[in-house]
Amino acid sequence: MKIQEIREIIKLVDNSSIDEFTYESEGTKVKLKKSGSTVSASAPVQASAPAAEPAAQPAKAPVSTPAAKAEELISEEAPEVPAAQEENMHKILSPMVGTFYQSPSPEEEAYVQPGTKVSADQVVCIVEAMKLFNEIEAEVDGEIAEILVKDGQLVEYGQPLFLVKTK
Structure with a gap:
């Protein structure tokens, strides 16, 4: 399952009246639980994941704003651009x-x-x-x-x- 697909699921659950959602496929399990204004996301991946991408660590954390914070659990960090750059x-x-x-x-x-x-x-x-x-x-x-x-x-x-x- 790709990160973009997980993000889409988070958005759909966030915008729906569903309180809990679980999805399992090919050794990947995504569980979203929403109660009040809190969302938990859990996405363990088996060690037999394709060698092309490193196995993701299980992520589980309560967050305060459902869509924005839940995406932080699965987003990759962008490398920082050096602050002191030439003008050209x-x-x-x-x-x-x-x-x-x-x-x-x-x-x-x-x-x-x-x-x-x-x-x-x-x-x-x-x-x-x-x-x-x-x-x-x-x-x-x-x-x-x-x-x-x-x-x-x-x-x-x-x-x-x-x-x-x-x-």
């Missing part, structure tokens, strides 16, 4: 929530690497959302200084993906 750095931001991919397919090379010269209309990555693969363009002419997210990582709207050194 441009951030390429994610235009949507989705999964970041550096290449058009697993067998192909990444669109860009640090040091790659890019033009404004050049594709630098793909953000997949709901089975739609959206090509993200560089937006500026310059050189890729840093890739701020990992391949296959869930990204949020407005999250910085790349730093581009502009001329």
Whole structure:
């Protein structure tokens, strides 16, 4: 089960009159319980999870605001962008929530690497959302200084993906 799917379930339960929800599939169990203004989320994953992604730790915590706090239990932390940056750095931001991919397919090379010269209309990555693969363009002419997210990582709207050194 993907993180995005779990988030959708949290939103649906939060907006419904359901007080408790349990879902089990292929060794993954998600249990949501809502009483008053408190939501608990539990998502243990068996150690036999695919080797491509590390097994998630069980998460269980009461939260005060159902939708916002419950998402914190399953969200991945975005790497911090250094505060002191040169003035000629441009951030390429994610235009949507989705999964970041550096290449058009697993067998192909990444669109860009640090040091790659890019033009404004050049594709630098793909953000997949709901089975739609959206090509993200560089937006500026310059050189890729840093890739701020990992391949296959869930990204949020407005999250910085790349730093581009502009001329």
